[in-house]
Amino acid sequence: MTINWADQRALIIAPHPDDEVIGCGGLISRISEAGGEVHVMYVTIGADVQQAAAGFSTEVENREEIEKVAAHLGITSWHVALPKAAQLTLDQVPRLELSRVIEDTTPISLTTLKPTLIAFPHPTSYNQDHQAVAEAAITALRPSDRRRRHHPPVVLAYEQAADQWRMTPTAPPNFYVTLEPRHVNAKITAMDLYASQRREYPHTRSDETLRGLATLRGMQCGAEAAEAYECMRLMA
Template sequence: MVIAPHPDDEVLGCGGVMARHVAAGDKVHVLVVTTGHADHFSAEEVGIVKNECRQAHALLGVAKTIHLDFPAPLLDTLPGCRLASAVREVIRQIRPTMIYFPFEDDLHSDHRAVFLATMVASRPLDDSAVAVLLNYETRSETDWAPPKNGSVFIPQKYVDIEAHLDIKLEAMQCYRSQLKEYPHPRSLHGLKALAEFRGSTVRMKAAEAFSVIRELAF
């Protein structure tokens, strides 16, 4: 399961890995935590992004998309227990073996709130415990975050997405309202450049990198 604070974060962070999982026969579920609040986004803008999300997920072969519709960009105004409980309920329903979710010190406060809620929601309290927790990096959030008390995104797991980079980029093209022109990091060129950089670090042509939060071996 992939947890995205906003529609498009899932493609930015792990669109290639999502396609790889689907190609391997795995069921990929996406939990989109927020929708644009009326004070910041028009109803038309919200509708456009949700439609783009449907297109991107259909292209990637997502089995199910769940929208919690909490207000963006206002997650830091909500009680943490409310957000964690909502995420926990989805985990109990889906019972994923792996969760991909945002880095704890991303620049956007919504990302940080989702990180904490996921950590609370995925505590190994019962038989719905999630075996693998991985943080993905989000362009213009992870890379723009200032180092705080030495907390920076350090890749520990690299996944080869050479065969799936094109579909990741196609899925991002579905989010036309969110795409930027290069040299913005949320451009197609910016996404490809990061994939090639991460790949070249470990002698792959393209990779997505993750920080390992937990990995259980039963």
């Protein structure tokens, strides 16, 4: 199946800054390169957390890094849905509230943006914020009357290298986005721009890990490199 990336208006849901790059950096690069739109909703930017050495960062630092990444990847627009929510506490936010920010209460919500493609974290992630956002997205994207609610034709759940740590049995990926070396390099550079989040190998947020996973997923679909997703909806 061939998708015309130039026709896409994508919405990427990122629980925190850098999740969009780790899970979808290659996809973002392909869409923006083709002339399509990519919008990123950051659910939180870790306000009031001051533990940069432990992998967290301040709101100001996060916004500065987002601006650099958006310019590098050609992201059309971005929005922070819950700027005052601290990282690793999204599982304490009622699912109704999380679902509403995705569905209709933000400038790039489903109702306002009407994306053709949406991607969010895989619900099997060990990270509680990722789980909460995934479940909220699934609720917001629930099947209903297409004449009354927007249904994005392509719904994807993206992965991160250590998602399988929960040991929850999962189906293998069923949707691959093939990448050229320039797309992988764009993803790696974007991760490097998240200086407060990037780590040295063998950390899951290292350049080597991202490149290695892209190589593995490429092998699985007969390409040089790829990103893998679970496709939850595909409407022709």
